[in-house]
Amino acid sequence: MSLGCHACESLLELEFPMALQNDITLELFRYHPETDAEPRFQAYEVPYRADWVVLDAINWIKDHIDGTVSYRWSCRMGVCGSCGMMVNGEPRLACSAFLREYYPETIRVEPLANFSVERDLVVDMDSFMQKLRSVSPYIIRDDVNDTDQGEYKQSPKQLAQYKQYSMCINCMLCYSACPVAGNEPDFLGPAALALAHRYNKDSRDRGSSHRMGKMMEHEAVWGCTFVGECSKVCPKNVDPAGAIQQAKAAAAQEYFKGFVMPKGAGR
């Protein structure tokens, strides 16, 4: 049933969910390594609700049509970063992509690009986790104070230097948007480099020289060609592309510092 007015239908559906029985088609990427040599797409008809996101629709499929669909999700509110998927070719959090953005067109849901696929919409995160671990994304100190000595203080001005980059939720959408990550599997990638930069900019940290060793490798900051799509798809406005360009300047500075300062003199 259609009233011919998209806004009226959306309002009606919010007030009376059962009044209109429109459906929307979701084409899900399916791949079961036990049985499939190649992936395939499977179409499902799902009730259209203006307040539903793609994740709600996939949950509905799982609960009512096909319990074999595999995917990751957790918080449903854009915080955990688990439900990253390609929605109509765009890296999105399935919990933030509303059906109304696509209705009445078919929505094609695929696993995140530039990752190998374990099963259906579940990608292999191992390479990302290794890259993340390699940049030591935590505060490194020369000294460790006892708790009774108080916290390591930081001014709002010092916090502002890195706060934006600390918002990363490791959703890996940036890797799916990055053509370098797609073509060069060893490239450290946007999120890992942005997090490395975040800790280098933290006034409490003393580990930047340690991290810089990894960041100055060819597959790290210098691998980035500043396409900038990672920052466009980031659901938290982290701006990994900006962080990497700043890290390039810091890496160049570190390189030249090596000529004039004795080893280990830098922070």
Next chain:
Amino acid sequence: MTGPYRPKPKWAWFVQRPGYIRFMIRELTAVFIGAYLIFLLVLLSKLGRGEASFTALLATLHNSFWELLHVAALIAAVWHTITWFNATPQALPVFIGENRAPNVLVAIGMGYGPWIMVSAVILWGVLR
């Protein structure tokens, strides 16, 4: 049991997203800038060989091919410059106390402002 599915990278990746196409255009405009720098070196070399050599080169440039190439190089150089000025706030953030300066101010202050001023001085020097 076939194991994880590994999609093959596409050779035509640069047309997959509008952002990739914009990136390729930005990078290709650098070819025009590089070519024009070579042209300037040739011009200087001819100038060093004397007036006759220089005017002979200028005479060969008076045709629509070279004029079009100059217009294309100018457009490419302006586009290339604009893309990098717009990217400046990402690479060089400016903080005013705890707050980050608006991107537009950084782009004007570090890019467009000095660009317009230097261009005006050069124009004044050429036209006076």
